[in-house]
Amino acid sequence: MIKSCYIHIPFCKKICTYCDFCKFYYNEEWASKYLVSLENEIKLKYNNDLLDTLYIGGGTPSSLDISLFEKLLKICKTFRLNNNYEYTIEFNPEDINDEKLSLCKRYGVNRISIGIESFNKDNLKYLGRDYTNFKEKIDVVKKYFDNINVDLIYGLEIEDKNTLKKDLDKILELDVPHVSCYSLMIENHTILNNMGVKPIDEDIDFDMYKLINDKLKEYNHYEISNYAKEGFESRHNLTYWNNEEYYGFGVGAAAYIEDKRILNSKNILAYINKKYNSFIEELSKTDKISYELILGFRKTKGISIDDFYNKYNIDIKELYNIKDLIKDNKLIIKDKYISINSDYLYIENEILSNFV
Ligand code: SF4
Structure with missing residues (x-):
C-alpha cells in the first residue's frame, strides 16, 4: 500500500538564477493542457491507495491563475486521504492572497510551504527572486493555516554571516513551525553556473551551517536541512528519508513503487501528449540498502x-x-x-x- 504522493506543477512566472528543477515559463494555454494530461496520468496509475501525505510542488503551483488553481485542487480530490492526512502545497510569496488560500482550505489542504529564500533585497536580486512584505504575507497564511514551512537559502558569494544572521532573526520573528535551510548549490545549466559563479569556501559554508543550528535552537533539527517544532516535521518528506514508496505525477516527477524508481519525462510536450515514463530503474537488494542508508542518515535520529x-x-x-x-x-x-x-x-x- 503506497501512502504518499507527489504532484509536480512545473510553471513559474520568473526563472530563478540557481534553479535546476523541471520548470517552464507560465503560459495559460500550456498550463491548461498540462492539467488535462495530469488528470489522465493520475487516472491511469493511481490505484486508489489510502494516502497519509499529498504534496503539490514545483515549479510554482501557486502561479496558476485562479481557475486553473481550482482545477488542480479538484483533480487532487481524486486521492483518498486518511483521517490524519498531511496535504501540502507550495506557494511563492507574491502569489499569497485570500482567494487562493481559502480555496486551499476548502479543498482540504492543511500545510503551506513558502519559498521566501531571503529577506535581503540584494540576496533576492542575486537569486532572481522578488521582494515582498514577507511578514504581511505570512500573517495572511496564518489566518487559514497553522502548519507552515518557510524555505531559506544561504551561502551566496555576496552574503556574509551578518546578513544570514539578520535573515534568521526575521525567520524567528515569523514564528512558523517549520523551516528548511538550504546551502546554495551551483548546479549545471543554471544562470549562476553560466555566469561562472563558483560555490563559496567550504569552511565559510560550515560556519554558516553552525550559525543556523545555533539560531534555530528552539526547533528540532530533525534532518540535515530541516527544523521543526514538535509535531510539525514534514511527514511527506519523511516518506523519502525513510525510503518508503510514493507516487509521483507530473512532468519530471519521480516515483518509487514495487522496487522500481520511475522517472517521468522532463519534456513538457511529450508529457502533454500523454507520454509519461522515461526511465525505470529496477532495484536490487543492494540498491535498496544503499538508498536506505543515503536517505536514512539524513535524519538526525538516524x-x-x-x-x-x-x-x-x-x-x-x-x-x-x-x-x-x-x-x-x-x-x-x-x-x-x-x-x-x-x-x-x-x-x-x-x-x-x-x-x-
Ligand atoms: S526555484 Fe522554484 S520558483 Fe524559482 S524557477 Fe525554480 S522552480 Fe521556479
Missing part, C-alpha cells in the same frame, strides 16, 4: 536498527565498515537507532562514501 533488520534481514551494525565508523565515533548508536554523530552530519556525503 536509522532504526530493528526496522532495518525487519526490512532486509540484516544487522545494520554488521554492514560494510559500519563497525569502523562506530569505532571512530562518526556513527553513534542510541535508543536502538544508528545515526551520524551531529558533529559530522555536515559531511554526511563523505561518511556515506565509506560504505555505499
Whole structure:
C-alpha cells in the first residue's frame, strides 16, 4: 500500500538564477493542457491507495491563475486521504492572497510551504527572486493555516554571516513551525553556473551551517536541512528519508513503487501528449540498502536498527565498515537507532562514501 504522493506543477512566472528543477515559463494555454494530461496520468496509475501525505510542488503551483488553481485542487480530490492526512502545497510569496488560500482550505489542504529564500533585497536580486512584505504575507497564511514551512537559502558569494544572521532573526520573528535551510548549490545549466559563479569556501559554508543550528535552537533539527517544532516535521518528506514508496505525477516527477524508481519525462510536450515514463530503474537488494542508508542518515535520529533488520534481514551494525565508523565515533548508536554523530552530519556525503 503506497501512502504518499507527489504532484509536480512545473510553471513559474520568473526563472530563478540557481534553479535546476523541471520548470517552464507560465503560459495559460500550456498550463491548461498540462492539467488535462495530469488528470489522465493520475487516472491511469493511481490505484486508489489510502494516502497519509499529498504534496503539490514545483515549479510554482501557486502561479496558476485562479481557475486553473481550482482545477488542480479538484483533480487532487481524486486521492483518498486518511483521517490524519498531511496535504501540502507550495506557494511563492507574491502569489499569497485570500482567494487562493481559502480555496486551499476548502479543498482540504492543511500545510503551506513558502519559498521566501531571503529577506535581503540584494540576496533576492542575486537569486532572481522578488521582494515582498514577507511578514504581511505570512500573517495572511496564518489566518487559514497553522502548519507552515518557510524555505531559506544561504551561502551566496555576496552574503556574509551578518546578513544570514539578520535573515534568521526575521525567520524567528515569523514564528512558523517549520523551516528548511538550504546551502546554495551551483548546479549545471543554471544562470549562476553560466555566469561562472563558483560555490563559496567550504569552511565559510560550515560556519554558516553552525550559525543556523545555533539560531534555530528552539526547533528540532530533525534532518540535515530541516527544523521543526514538535509535531510539525514534514511527514511527506519523511516518506523519502525513510525510503518508503510514493507516487509521483507530473512532468519530471519521480516515483518509487514495487522496487522500481520511475522517472517521468522532463519534456513538457511529450508529457502533454500523454507520454509519461522515461526511465525505470529496477532495484536490487543492494540498491535498496544503499538508498536506505543515503536517505536514512539524513535524519538526525538516524536509522532504526530493528526496522532495518525487519526490512532486509540484516544487522545494520554488521554492514560494510559500519563497525569502523562506530569505532571512530562518526556513527553513534542510541535508543536502538544508528545515526551520524551531529558533529559530522555536515559531511554526511563523505561518511556515506565509506560504505555505499
Ligand atoms: S526555484 Fe522554484 S520558483 Fe524559482 S524557477 Fe525554480 S522552480 Fe521556479
